[in-house]
Structures are given as C-alpha cells and as structure tokens.
Amino acid sequence: MSAKLLVIGIDAATWTVIDKNIDSLPTFKKLKKEAKNKALILDQKPYSAPCWTSMFTGLKEEEHKHHEFVVDNILQTREDINANFIWDILTRRKKKVKALNIPFIVPPYNFNIDFKVPGAGVGTTTKEWNGEIKEVTKKSVEILRKEDLDLFIVCYTILDKIQHLHWGEEIVLEYYKKIDSAIRELTPHGEKLIIISDHGFCSFGEARVQTLPRKTKTGKELKGDHHEEAILITKGINTNINNLRDVFKAIKNEFRN
Amino acid sequence: MNSEINHLRELENKSIYIIREAHKKFKKVGVLWSIGKDSTTLLWLCKKAFYGKIPFKVIHIDTGYKFKEIYEFRNKYTKEWDLDLVIAKNEDADKKGITPEKDHFECCNARKTEALKQCIKKHDFEALLLGIRRDEHGIRDKERYFSPRDKQFKWNIVKEKQNKQEGDSDFIAMQDTEFDAWGIYATDFGPENNHVRIHPMLHWTELEIWKYIQKENIPMVSLYLAKNKKRYRSIGCECCCKPVDSESDDINKIVEELKTTKISERTGRVQNKENHDIMQKLRHLGYM
Known part of the structure; x- marks a missing residue:
C-alpha cells in the first residue's frame, strides 16, 4: 500500500540549516544525492497562509484573497476561501486523495481524515512540537500502510515556530533531525515525491520582507523571520516547478489522464 | 446632503427591487429577523416594497439566550407592524442540555443552524431573505444576491457537468450568472438545492445602515x-x-x-x- 504521489510540506524549512548540517541529516543527504533539488525563489511575499494556499490552489494571492489566518479577530476557515484546492479537483475526478495537517488555516486543514494535531499548528512548547511530529507521522504511516492512494499530502508546521522563537540556537537543528527521521519513515510509501517548504528562514531583519513584529503582543522577542527562498526536492516529477503555484500544476499534470 | 440622500435612495431602490424579485420568483419566502439593526432595516425595506404589509412570514430564530430588550422589541413591533411571525426554536437543544457555557460552537450550531433547518423543513421555505452585508466579514465579500444552499446547507458555486463533450469544462458555474449592474439575477438553481438565500442588503455598509436608520427614523x-x-x-x-x-x-x-x-x-x-x-x-x- 502506498501513494502514487507523496507531497511532504515542511513549513519554513530552509537550505541554510540543511546544507550547513547535512551530515547530521541522513535523509536529506540521501535525497540530495538521489532526487532533484533546488532553492525555490518565491515570487510572492513569504506569508504562510497565502503561500500554502497558492501552492495547493495554483492561484496568486490576489486571486485567492486569503491573506491572513485571522481577519477582524475571527479565525479563517476553509469556507472563507473561495477557491478549489487540488484535493477538491482530483476527488471530483474520482482520484483517491487525502491531506493531513495543511497549514493554510489554523488549526491546519485535513481532507478526508479525522485528525486533531497537538498544538493546533501554532505550537509554542516542546510538548506540542514533539506531539505534532509524532502524531502526524504516526497518522500518515497508518494511512499509507492501509490504503492505496493517488495522492497523499502531509505537512509539518513546527520548524516555523521553533525558528521564530529560537533561530540560531541548538534546538533548531535538534528539530530538523526529528523532521529528517519523519521523512525517512514516510518516503518509502510514495512512488513519486515532492518535498517543499512554503518559504525559507533567516535571522530577524535579514529578510527583504518583515512578516512579523520583532516583539510580539505577549512581550516575546522573535529571533528569526521568513525568507523568500524555500526548499524543493522532487522525485519522478516531470513538471518544472519555479514558483509555489507550479506545485499545483505539477500535481495536476501527474493525474492528467 | 442631497447627494447623500440620493445615494441612500439608490441603495434602497436596489434592495426593494431584489425583495420584489424574490417575492415574484419564489412561492414560499421567509425573511429572517434577528432584531438587530440590519435585519430590522431589511424588514423596513420589505414593508416599503409592499406598501406597509409584508406578504410573507417573518422568522425569528430564538436561541433562548437573547437579550430581554430583543424579546421586548420583537413583541412590540410584531403587533405594530402586523407581522406574520414564526418563532424557530430547537427544543432538542434544551433537552440535551446544550449551553453556551459548555461550548459556544456547539450551542450556535444547535440553537441557530439546526433551528433554522427545522423551520425550513416545517414551513417548506424555498427562499429566505437575510440582511447580511459584504463589508461585515471576509467570506461575505464573496456572496451573491441570490445564493443557493444545497441539501447540506452549503453554498455551492459549481456543479459537476453531465454529458461532457471534449473540451468542455468539468463543472457548470452556478453563481457567475449574476449581472448585477443590469439588475439580472439567476434565480433558478435546480432541484438539488435546499433553498435559496437572498441578500437584498449585500451592497450596504454599516455606516450607510445607520445613516438610513437616521433618515427614516427606524425604531431600533x-x-x-x-x-x-x-x-x-x-x-x-x-x-x-x-x-x-x-x-x-x-x-x-x-x-x-x-x-x-x-x-x-x-x-x-x-x-x-x-x-x-x-x-x-x-x-x-x-x-x-
């Protein structure tokens, strides 16, 4: 049992950390040798909500109009986005699709899966971060072992939060290692593969676009911010992916017939 | 000042046109009245559209948790405006002990959504008039004046195309046929829908509502x-x-x-x- 195409999204994963620590990240090291990989330079502002939405709807931010997780103090939901996502389209074409923990909204969205992620996709403690990696990986493997799917999409959100709070600290690499192990468990279950981040990461003030304030409303000082250089690894994918919207096209092209 | 009055008159004319269109196209119409400023203004517009007497049922979804001032207002103006009032209440919510203290979401769902579903079924409503505005919330920005709801009460924008020929799109757009500027609205959405929601005040803003209340001296x-x-x-x-x-x-x-x-x-x-x-x-x- 497996998925014809496995997409693994890793919020805020950056080559800056991976390349510098490649010997400590055996799965990434192996994938860098065996699969195509590159830095994907975003042509839109590196905000998570619109980036993930563009990736899975194929629409520009000004087309899908989903700019923020919260509008007028109200958490946005799937129903607030007037667009067809790749899972909606492929399901109508009778393809078997499941998606887990997709962070274009908070809490992250699940398609055809009943799941509640620890930390609701905005975890701020080690308990929530460990919980997300463990539960998301467990649920994914459980599904992929049991079912034959056309497409399975799964995302991890924790690196983004850890890097915002701890950029430059050892804990960042610690969690890249955990993500590396999770990918090792998942990749054997996909015939074709896309691993992608919605944006990269850097120290605060280094990025061209500042996405968050240096000091949050609860008084926390943020150490890192989003960068427009995302990671991309593909295996068996023929479509050229040059921006986030191309991910939608690439997936659609895989199921053209 | 004159241009402001003209502007309010334009807003009013458009709303009245849509209300009359709804009454002509659908046999069983109801208007939702939460007793807030928007729905009370909508009721006022309905009264104007039909020269003082609203020719369809007025529905108040009673959650049991409304302010006492709301109930007093409802009772007073139901008599004064000679309304054919239907009070929609989900009695099961009380029996099951669903309260806002336990869970706001569950409470809203049971006491509002479920109560409305029961009411539509009981009275066989084909269309409901609602006082929502585009400037209220992101999702409402995308709403249409005539907006179908399917059996699950969901807003359906497309339906799958049957007998597709090569080159055809997979879907038929159900909502892109609203030629608002010409006053042409799609009103027939087929049997797969539960009812049609009609939003005669979609184009108003909060400030315009209050200016209109001020001009017309609408009770609030x-x-x-x-x-x-x-x-x-x-x-x-x-x-x-x-x-x-x-x-x-x-x-x-x-x-x-x-x-x-x-x-x-x-x-x-x-x-x-x-x-x-x-x-x-x-x-x-x-x-x-």
Whole structure:
C-alpha cells in the first residue's frame, strides 16, 4: 500500500540549516544525492497562509484573497476561501486523495481524515512540537500502510515556530533531525515525491520582507523571520516547478489522464 | 446632503427591487429577523416594497439566550407592524442540555443552524431573505444576491457537468450568472438545492445602515445606544456579545462615531474556547 504521489510540506524549512548540517541529516543527504533539488525563489511575499494556499490552489494571492489566518479577530476557515484546492479537483475526478495537517488555516486543514494535531499548528512548547511530529507521522504511516492512494499530502508546521522563537540556537537543528527521521519513515510509501517548504528562514531583519513584529503582543522577542527562498526536492516529477503555484500544476499534470 | 440622500435612495431602490424579485420568483419566502439593526432595516425595506404589509412570514430564530430588550422589541413591533411571525426554536437543544457555557460552537450550531433547518423543513421555505452585508466579514465579500444552499446547507458555486463533450469544462458555474449592474439575477438553481438565500442588503455598509436608520427614523433596540459609556455594535445572544467603549447615546452620534472608528463591528462577539486559545498562541508568535 502506498501513494502514487507523496507531497511532504515542511513549513519554513530552509537550505541554510540543511546544507550547513547535512551530515547530521541522513535523509536529506540521501535525497540530495538521489532526487532533484533546488532553492525555490518565491515570487510572492513569504506569508504562510497565502503561500500554502497558492501552492495547493495554483492561484496568486490576489486571486485567492486569503491573506491572513485571522481577519477582524475571527479565525479563517476553509469556507472563507473561495477557491478549489487540488484535493477538491482530483476527488471530483474520482482520484483517491487525502491531506493531513495543511497549514493554510489554523488549526491546519485535513481532507478526508479525522485528525486533531497537538498544538493546533501554532505550537509554542516542546510538548506540542514533539506531539505534532509524532502524531502526524504516526497518522500518515497508518494511512499509507492501509490504503492505496493517488495522492497523499502531509505537512509539518513546527520548524516555523521553533525558528521564530529560537533561530540560531541548538534546538533548531535538534528539530530538523526529528523532521529528517519523519521523512525517512514516510518516503518509502510514495512512488513519486515532492518535498517543499512554503518559504525559507533567516535571522530577524535579514529578510527583504518583515512578516512579523520583532516583539510580539505577549512581550516575546522573535529571533528569526521568513525568507523568500524555500526548499524543493522532487522525485519522478516531470513538471518544472519555479514558483509555489507550479506545485499545483505539477500535481495536476501527474493525474492528467 | 442631497447627494447623500440620493445615494441612500439608490441603495434602497436596489434592495426593494431584489425583495420584489424574490417575492415574484419564489412561492414560499421567509425573511429572517434577528432584531438587530440590519435585519430590522431589511424588514423596513420589505414593508416599503409592499406598501406597509409584508406578504410573507417573518422568522425569528430564538436561541433562548437573547437579550430581554430583543424579546421586548420583537413583541412590540410584531403587533405594530402586523407581522406574520414564526418563532424557530430547537427544543432538542434544551433537552440535551446544550449551553453556551459548555461550548459556544456547539450551542450556535444547535440553537441557530439546526433551528433554522427545522423551520425550513416545517414551513417548506424555498427562499429566505437575510440582511447580511459584504463589508461585515471576509467570506461575505464573496456572496451573491441570490445564493443557493444545497441539501447540506452549503453554498455551492459549481456543479459537476453531465454529458461532457471534449473540451468542455468539468463543472457548470452556478453563481457567475449574476449581472448585477443590469439588475439580472439567476434565480433558478435546480432541484438539488435546499433553498435559496437572498441578500437584498449585500451592497450596504454599516455606516450607510445607520445613516438610513437616521433618515427614516427606524425604531431600533436600545442596546445600540450608549449607557455608562458602553454600547453594543452587534447584538445577538447575551452570553456572546460584549459592549464596546462608546459615548454615542443617540443615532446621530453613532453615525459620527462610525465615520472615524477603526474598531471592527464584530469585535464584541465571543469565540469558543479552543479558538480563543489558538488566538493567544498566534499573539504569542506575533501573528496578531
């Protein structure tokens, strides 16, 4: 049992950390040798909500109009986005699709899966971060072992939060290692593969676009911010992916017939 | 001043046109009346559209948790305006002990959505008039004047195309046929839909509503007027609304306040606990 195409999204994963620590990240090291990989330079502002939405709807931010997780103090939901996502389209074409923990909204969205992620996709403690990696990986493997799917999409959100709070600290690499192990468990279950981040990461003030304030409303000082250089690894994918919207096209092209 | 009156008249004309169109196209129409400023203005427009007597049922979804001022207002104006009032209440919610203290979301779902479903079924409504506005909330920005709801009460924008030929799209758009500028609206959405929602006030803003209330002298629930420097900008269930700081104790002052305020209309609405915790996390991470 497996998925014809496995997409693994890793919020805020950056080559800056991976390349510098490649010997400590055996799965990434192996994938860098065996699969195509590159830095994907975003042509839109590196905000998570619109980036993930563009990736899975194929629409520009000004087309899908989903700019923020919260509008007028109200958490946005799937129903607030007037667009067809790749899972909606492929399901109508009778393809078997499941998606887990997709962070274009908070809490992250699940398609055809009943799941509640620890930390609701905005975890701020080690308990929530460990919980997300463990539960998301467990649920994914459980599904992929049991079912034959056309497409399975799964995302991890924790690196983004850890890097915002701890950029430059050892804990960042610690969690890249955990993500590396999770990918090792998942990749054997996909015939074709896309691993992608919605944006990269850097120290605060280094990025061209500042996405968050240096000091949050609860008084926390943020150490890192989003960068427009995302990671991309593909295996068996023929479509050229040059921006986030191309991910939608690439997936659609895989199921053209 | 004249241009402002003309502008309000244009808004009013368009709403009345849509209300009359709804009455002509659908046999069983109901108008939802939450007793708030928007739905009361909608009722006023319905009265004007039919020269004083509304020719269809007026539905009040009674959650059992509304402000006492709302019930008093409802009872008074049901008589005064000679309304054919239907009170929709989900009695099961009481039996099951569903309360806002336990879970706001579950409570809203049972006492509002479910109550409305039961009411539509009981009275066989084909269409409902609602006083929503585009400027209220992101999703409403995308709404249409005539908007079908499917059997699950969901807003369906497309349906799958049958007998597709090569080159055809997979779907038929059900909502892109609204030629609003020409006053042409799609009203026939087929049997797969449960009912059609009609939004005659979609093009109004909060400020325009208050200017119209001021011009027409429409009666309003007193909760909107400031007492002890607090007033409600949005009303509903007592447990889910909080007043905002304001000194506007009459309609003229509300109009002036809204010209300059930067506070959102829905600020006073309570969220469920889980969402509240998530918002705290977002604040902690700097997203808000």
